[in-house]
Amino acid sequence: MPSSDVPLYLQLAATLRERIQEGVYSAGKPIPFEAAICDEHGVGRMTVRRALAVLREEGLIRTKRGGASVVRAECVRETLILQQNDRLIGRMPSREERSELSLDVGVPLLEVHRVDGTTERFAADRVEIIGH
Amino acid sequence: MPSSDVPLYLQLAATLRERIQEGVYSAGKPIPFEAAICDEHGVGRMTVRRALAVLREEGLIRTKRGGASVVRAECVRETLILQQNDRLIGRMPSREERSELSLDVGVPLLEVHRVDGTTERFAADRVEIIGH
DNA sequence: CCGGATTTGTACGTATGTATT
DNA sequence: GAATACATACGTACAAATCCG
Numbered sequence: 001m002p003s004s005d006v007p008l009y010l011q012l013a014a015t016l017r018e019r020i021q022e023g024v025y026s027a028g029k030p031i032p033f034e035a036a037i038c039d040e041h042g043v044g045r046m047t048v049r050r051a052l053a054v055l056r057e058e059g060l061i062r063t064k065r066g067g068a069s070v071v072r073a074e075c076v077r078e079t080l081i082l083q084q085n086d087r088l089i090g091r092m093p094s095r096e097e098r099s100e101l102s103l104d105v106g107v108p109l110l111e112v113h114r115v116d117g118t119t120e121r122f123a124a125d126r127v128e129i130i131g132h
Numbered sequence: 133m134p135s136s137d138v139p140l141y142l143q144l145a146a147t148l149r150e151r152i153q154e155g156v157y158s159a160g161k162p163i164p165f166e167a168a169i170c171d172e173h174g175v176g177r178m179t180v181r182r183a184l185a186v187l188r189e190e191g192l193i194r195t196k197r198g199g200a201s202v203v204r205a206e207c208v209r210e211t212l213i214l215q216q217n218d219r220l221i222g223r224m225p226s227r228e229e230r231s232e233l234s235l236d237v238g239v240p241l242l243e244v245h246r247v248d249g250t251t252e253r254f255a256a257d258r259v260e261i262i263g264h
Numbered sequence: 265c266c267g268g269a270t271t272t273g274t275a276c277g278t279a280t281g282t283a284t285t
Numbered sequence: 286g287a288a289t290a291c292a293t294a295c296g297t298a299c300a301a302a303t304c305c306g
Binding site (some may be wrong): 002013014017030058065082084088089091093095096106110124125127129130131 | 137142145146149174185186188190191209214215216217218219220221222223224225226238240244248256257259261262263264
């Protein structure tokens, strides 16, 4: 549906995103192989891979080498209280922080600076912050 | 000096990230052209582009078509108070939200659900949340 | 449990489009 | 308007991880 001057990989990403949100591809289950997507949409593998990268960076899918991409299930979020004068910022983690905290691609980092000077870091998809 | 079984594009990304953090490439100023990076490191253009994509997704650089990538300057953050029982979650924005809120690639979204049922969304690089 | 087939990841090349300088 | 440099999109080949019989 998007106008045709939108790059192919974005049009494809939009189509796949829709299918995820409508449950055609459901949470926890794999989406079709790259080759199948190439065939279905008549595009090259690079275009498919870029489209999947978009969805990965949006946190919608997770990809393992050698296996199909899987629709990410919504995590159960731990509730976290932000105490008075605690400061919080959100940002993307570096590669190192990603492996330290076992973060998937497309998951931001929440950094809480406590009044006492300590800092804690959380995977944004596993916590919900609540005002005290 | 990462071990040599680390993908080329990640080794290159690490090198460039170091230079940014050490100020060799300084905030607000452009880094070398893709072609120059190819030459300096003896790698193909795709490898350079993937390395730059890594840095972009980490929020370290911004790329304009037709011009060199620029080192992102740290934004001045507006302070925002999280009221009692306000709930906050962090996630990556969709492409649509990115254009609505003028978010750069690599900038997460902070979503605040107020007690009164309203929801506000903020660019994570432009706010700092503080507990009330 | 092993091994081969399958599938994704990396890396390169080429050509063309398009925005910036 | 021309040159430059990034963006898209096709292709190939091989490596590495997973899956399955």
